[in-house]
Amino acid sequence: MSTWEKYRLGDIADLSLGKMLDEKKNRGDMFPYLANVNVRWGIFELENLREMRFEPKDMERFGVISGDIVMCEGGEPGRCAIWNDAVPGMMLQKALHRIRPKIGFNYQFLFYSFLYLGKTDGFSHLLTGATIKHLPLQSLAKLEVKAPPLAIQERIAESLSSYDDLIENNRRRMTLLEQSARLLYEEWFVRLRFPGHEHTRIVEGVPEGWHKVPLGKIVGKIGSGFTPRGGDAAYLPEGTPLIRSLNVYDDQFQDDGLAFISDEQALSLAGVTVESKDILLNITGASVARCCMAPERYLPARVNQHVMIIRVDREKADPFFVHKAINSDERKRQLLSFAQKGSTREALTKEMVSKFEIVVPPVGLMRQFGGVASQVFQQRETLALQNQKLRAARDLLLPRLMSGELVA
The missing domain is CATH 3.90.220.20 (DNA methylase specificity domains)
Structure with a gap:
């Protein structure tokens, strides 16, 4: 030292x-x-x-x-x-x-x-x-x-950045995977080149058998979160994950900033627990209308008051299709316009989300798309889990290198 x-x-x-x-x-x-x-x-x-x-x-x-x-x-x-x-x-x-x-x-x-x-x-x-x-x-x-002297600084930086280089490589792969799912959605449901399109009549710009439906008709549950007792002071290093708006981005979940509350507080609070294949939607502030699938690696979880849980009725629709429909360019603009009506602060309510309409194809086609999108999601989850482990390994090494205890 x-x-x-x-x-x-x-x-x-x-x-x-x-x-x-x-x-x-x-x-x-x-x-x-x-x-x-x-x-x-x-x-x-x-x-x-x-x-x-x-x-x-x-x-x-x-x-x-x-x-x-x-x-x-x-x-x-x-x-x-x-x-x-x-x-x-x-x-x-x-x-x-x-x-x-x-x-x-x-x-x-x-x-x-x-x-x-x-x-x-x-x-x-x-x-x-x-x-x-x-x-x-x-x-x-x-x-x-x-x-320390510059040469030692460089060695320490090289040791730690090797983890971050792997993390960044995985992030790029995750982005490419998500792009592939988005492009497939656009090909099938925007350009209307879905399987069997050659034999499907188009009526007023919409394939026969497709319908505009409010989310409330195909969603089994819509729930919002809560403010933890004690505010930020209630956040812990581990426990039940509490998903906040800073974690929810379009098509991706951001681990950075994920908070945790005690399991006891999570059990004592009313509200919806985040489950597999739930859709997470930001409902207030600058990030309003950002939307992603719930991360499997952090379930079960809770959300705070700025995030809404949308749980699709799987008998009526596929959650991966609904997620991509909400995040499509045209629907995103409409959802943002909902949030801007009648309020000085952009916000979405349960009623607004229930009335928000998307165009849905037959259930079979939705499920066919969902099968592909689900595989993409699972591959992204695998890479995200790898990144989680890489960050943990880097963070174990970090204090030893930055204190001079371990010579790089």
Whole structure:
């Protein structure tokens, strides 16, 4: 440990905050930007990126380049990921810090230092705010980071990143699998090239025997969740999984941020328990209408008040078909319009979801599609479980390497 030294982050990296979102004052050309919701631990969620105006003088101050660490200032202060130029011309909103290491410091090593601090409550002494926590720039600059010489930093980063490289490879495979299921849905149910289409009459743009049906007619149960007693203080390292809106993305479940409550609290609370083949739908806030299948690896589970459980009556429809129908581009736009009606905050109610209509083919065709989609889902679950184990192995190694106990 004698070769490790303490540094203030402001001395070993250039720090800056993103740009304030102000449509009236901002000038220049439109560029995509990262917001707090786009940054997870170690990864970026780049679906549905928003844009705002930036001037040429803003490019250096608010832009990101490969190797920059992007960190949340609020939400979950300290949560961060390494930017790798996945989207050209990316900029930052004010809710994010940009950390650009100086010569002599490895950006991957710094990221793993932050990951270690995040897992050991190492940012808490720098946070402000009684209820909503923030990590101000001046406080972040004072953060103490322990680091060995550069060569050792690089070896530590290489050891830990080998796990993350495998995780990322699995994530890419999962994305390709999900794309295959989405393309099949579009081929059969949007372009209408389903098995037997050559012998099916089209009546007013819809194949004969297909019907527009409200979800309430084909769903056995619709239930919403609850706020745990004690709020965030009730969250535990293990127990009954509590799925929140930050876990639910279109076509995928995000493990990062999954909370747990005690089994006793889960049993004492009324509401619906998440079961196999349930559909999870976000019903409030910026992520409203995002929808995915319940992850088998975390069942049985509960949901909080921002997530709705949709349980399809399997005698009437196939859950994988219903999930893809809800997530299709046209239906997604309609569902979002439902959420925006009559409310200053986007929200969906049980009544709205029950009345929401999708076009359903005969049950046999739905089940034929569901058979294929189910196989894709199970392959994705297998890869997700592998990633879960890889993260656990990395996290066992992390404190030993970052403390200097284990020499890389």
